[in-house]
Amino acid sequence: MKKYTTSRTVAATPQQVWALIATPSDFGWRSDVRDVVDDGFSYSEISKRTGYATDYTVTHDEPNRRRDTRLKHIDGTGTRSFVLTANSDTTTTVKIVEEFAYNGPWITQPLVDIFLRWQQKTYVKDLEKALS
Known part of the structure; x- marks a missing residue:
């Protein structure tokens, strides 16, 4: 499994950030998602770019602090975590950690x-824009 991590500090409280990341069915702020099917703790995001679905199951929730998911995609499986850290200046640092096991040919792994x-990067950019 390969690990991918990004973080960004946004001008919002953890509660404001949580309201967006914990409500997948409210995906209008996401520029890369065409549709979402949400049944509470499991949801599927349909990519605008590829048309493929990624299925997520929430495995751990700490409101306003952390959300862990297990994911399944046509190209592999893995996990995605959102970690929210409140800063003293009413900003929040959002960290996304994804581990993904690609099941395709090794030659296409760089893609x-x-x-x-x-x-x-698109996710945190969209998040920042939605919160501004």
């Missing part, structure tokens, strides 16, 4: 690396 890094 998966690029895509997953792009996806994380």
Whole structure:
């Protein structure tokens, strides 16, 4: 499994950030998601870019602090965690850690690396924009 991590400090409280990340069905702020099917602790995001679904199951929730998910995609499986840290100046640092086991040919692994890094950067950029 390869690990991908990004973080960004946003001008919002952990409660404001949590309201977005813990409500997948409210995906209008996400520029890379076409649709979401949400049944509470499991949900599927349909990518605008590829049309493929990624299925998520929430495995741990600490409201306003942390959300851990298990994910399944046509190209592999893994985990994604969101860690929220409140800062003293009413900002929040959002850290996303994803571990992904790609089940395709090894020669295309670099393309998966690029895509997953792009996806994380897009997520935090969209999050920041939604909170501004």
